[in-house]
Amino acid sequence: MSTWVAVLVASAVAYALKLAGYVVPPRVLGNPRATTVTTMLPAALLASLVVLQTFSTGTHLVLDARAAGLVVAILALLLRAPFIVVVVLAAVTAALLRLAGWH
Template sequence: MSAIWIAVLGASFTAFLNKYIGHSVPEKWLNRPSFMRINALVPIVLLSALVGVQTFANKKELVLDQRFAGVLVALVALKFKAPFPVVVISAAITSAAIYNWF
C-alpha cells in the first residue's frame, strides 16, 4: 500500500470520527446561548478569511492588484444595496478591466 493510500484512508477515518463525535454531542450542550452565538458567527468569519486570503495573497507574498479593486467595487455596490448578481458582475468587470489595462 502506497503512502498516498494510507493518507487517503487516514483522512477518511478522521473525517468519519469527526462527524461521529459531532453527532454524539448531547443536545443540551448545543442549546447553550453562548454556543449558539459562536456557531452563528463561524461561517461569517470563515468567509471573511477566505475573501481576505484570496484578495491579498499570491503564494507567500501580500499583493495589491486587480482583485483588491474588485473587492472595493463589490463593497461599494453592497453599501448601496445592489442585488447580488450586480455586485458579482461589477466586481468581475472591474477586476478584468484593470487586469487587461495594466
C-alpha cells in the same frame, strides 16, 4: 507526507467530527455560547476565504486588481445593488485593471 495519506487523514478527521456531533450531549449543543459560535462560524469562514483569495498569491501578500474588485463590490453593496450586479461589477473592474496592466 504523500497526497493519499493527507486525503485519508483528512477523511478520518471529517468522519470523527461527524461522529462527535452524535456523541456530544444535547445540553452542550444547547449552550448559548455554542449556539452563538455555530451561528457566526459560516460568516467568519467565508470572510477568511475572501481575504485569502483577494490578498494572497501562494505565500505572499499582494495588492492587485482583485483588491480593487473587492472595493467596488463593497461600494455596490453599500448602494444596495442586487447581488448579480455586485459580482459583475467586481469582475469587470478586476478584468479591466488587468487588461490595463495592473496585476
